[in-house]
Amino acid sequence: MKLVTAIVQDKDTTKLSNAFVKADIRATRLTTSGGFLRSGNTTFLIAIEDERVQTVLDTIQTVSKKRKQYMVPPVGLDAGGEHGGIYPVEVEVGGATVYTQSIESFHQF
Amino acid sequence: MKLVTAIVQDKDTTKLSNAFVKADIRATRLTTSGGFLRSGNTTFLIAIEDERVQTVLDTIQTVSKKRKQYMVPPVGLDAGGEHGGIYPVEVEVGGATVYTQSIESFHQF
Amino acid sequence: MKLVTAIVQDKDTTKLSNAFVKADIRATRLTTSGGFLRSGNTTFLIAIEDERVQTVLDTIQTVSKKRKQYMVPPVGLDAGGEHGGIYPVEVEVGGATVYTQSIESFHQF
Numbered sequence: 001m002k003l004v005t006a007i008v009q010d011k012d013t014t015k016l017s018n019a020f021v022k023a024d025i026r027a028t029r030l031t032t033s034g035g036f037l038r039s040g041n042t043t044f045l046i047a048i049e050d051e052r053v054q055t056v057l058d059t060i061q062t063v064s065k066k067r068k069q070y071m072v073p074p075v076g077l078d079a080g081g082e083h084g085g086i087y088p089v090e091v092e093v094g095g096a097t098v099y100t101q102s103i104e105s106f107h108q109f
Numbered sequence: 110m111k112l113v114t115a116i117v118q119d120k121d122t123t124k125l126s127n128a129f130v131k132a133d134i135r136a137t138r139l140t141t142s143g144g145f146l147r148s149g150n151t152t153f154l155i156a157i158e159d160e161r162v163q164t165v166l167d168t169i170q171t172v173s174k175k176r177k178q179y180m181v182p183p184v185g186l187d188a189g190g191e192h193g194g195i196y197p198v199e200v201e202v203g204g205a206t207v208y209t210q211s212i213e214s215f216h217q218f
Numbered sequence: 219m220k221l222v223t224a225i226v227q228d229k230d231t232t233k234l235s236n237a238f239v240k241a242d243i244r245a246t247r248l249t250t251s252g253g254f255l256r257s258g259n260t261t262f263l264i265a266i267e268d269e270r271v272q273t274v275l276d277t278i279q280t281v282s283k284k285r286k287q288y289m290v291p292p293v294g295l296d297a298g299g300e301h302g303g304i305y306p307v308e309v310e311v312g313g314a315t316v317y318t319q320s321i322e323s324f325h326q327f
C-alpha cells in the first residue's frame with residue numbers, strides 16, 4: 001500500500017472528488033490553507049494498492065492540472081481608461097502538488 | 110517512532126479520544142470527510158514509539174470496529190403500510206481505516 | 219524530498235506562517251486539536267528537498283519552542299487573599315512536536 005497526498009485548489013475539489021468516486025478511489029478530504037497554492041485548497045489522503053498509484057496520479061493530473069482560463073476582470077480593475085472596454089484576460093487556474101509515501105501496515109476494523 | 114493514521118466515524122470520535130487519553134496515547138485530531146467511511150469522519154494522527162503501536166491499534170479496534178446496532182427507523186420511512194408497526198432495524202455502525210508509516214526523525218521543541 | 223509535519227500552538231501559527239514565507243518554505247496548514255499540546259493547535263505539512271529539512275526544523279524551533287512568559291492572572295483566580303495584590307505569574311507557552319518522513323515521489327501538475 002502507498003499513501004498519496006494531493007493538495008489541490010478549492011475550485012477543483014468537487015470535480016476531483018467525483019472523479020475519485022467514478023474510479024473507485026477512496027479519498028479522505030481535509031480543509032487546508034496556504035502552501036503551494038495561493039488560494040484556498042483541499043488536501044486529499046488516499047491509501048491505495050501499489051498497482052493503482054498511477055491511476056490516482058493520472059486522475060489528479062487530468063482534473064486539477066494548471067491551465068489557462070479567460071476571465072472578465074471585475075469592474076474597477078480595468079486600467080483601459082475612460083474609453084477602454086472590458087476585455088477578458090487570461091489567468092492560470094488549478095494545479096496540484098502530489099506526493100507518495102510508503103505504508104507499513106494497513107488495517108480495516 | 111511510527112506514525113499511526115486512523116480514520117473513524119464521527120460518532121466514535123469522543124469515545125476514542127477518551128480511550129487514547131486513558132492509555133496515555135497522544136493523538137492529534139483532524140476534521141475530515143469522505144473516503145472509506147460514508148458519513149462524517151475524524152482522522153487521528155498518532156506519533157508513537159514502535160513498541161506501543163500494537164496498543165494503539167488495539168485501542169482503535171476496541172472502540173471503533175464495525176458493529177451491528179438496532180435503530181428505530183424515522184417515521185415516514187416505514188414501508189410496513191397502514192397497519193404495520195415501527196420495528197427497530199439492524200444497521201452497521203463504526204469501522205476504522207488505519208495505516209502505519211515510519212518516522213525518520215522526531216523532535217519536541 | 220522529505221515530509222515535515224509540525225504541530226504547534228495556535229498562538230504561534232501566524233508568526234510561524236510568516237517565518238515560512240520569509241524563508242521561502244511552502245507549508246500547508248491544517249486546523250487540528252488535541253494531542254501533544256493542551257490548547258488548540260495547528261498542523262503544518264511541508265514537503266521539502268532533503269538539504270532544506272534542517273532549515274525548516276530551525277525555523278520551527280526559533281518561532282515555536284516552549285518558553286516562559288509572564289501573565290497577569292484573571293481577577294478571581296488571585297489566591298493572595300483580601301490584601302494580596304495581583305502579580306504576574308510565569309507560565310509556559312509554545313512548544314512544537316515535529317517529525318520527518320521520507321517521500322517516494324513528488325509531482326506538480
Ligand code: NI
Nearest residue numbers: 034035036037
Ligand atoms: Ni497548498
Ligand code: NI
Nearest residue numbers: 143144145146
Ligand atoms: Ni474516510
Ligand code: NI
Nearest residue numbers: 252253254255
Ligand atoms: Ni497536539
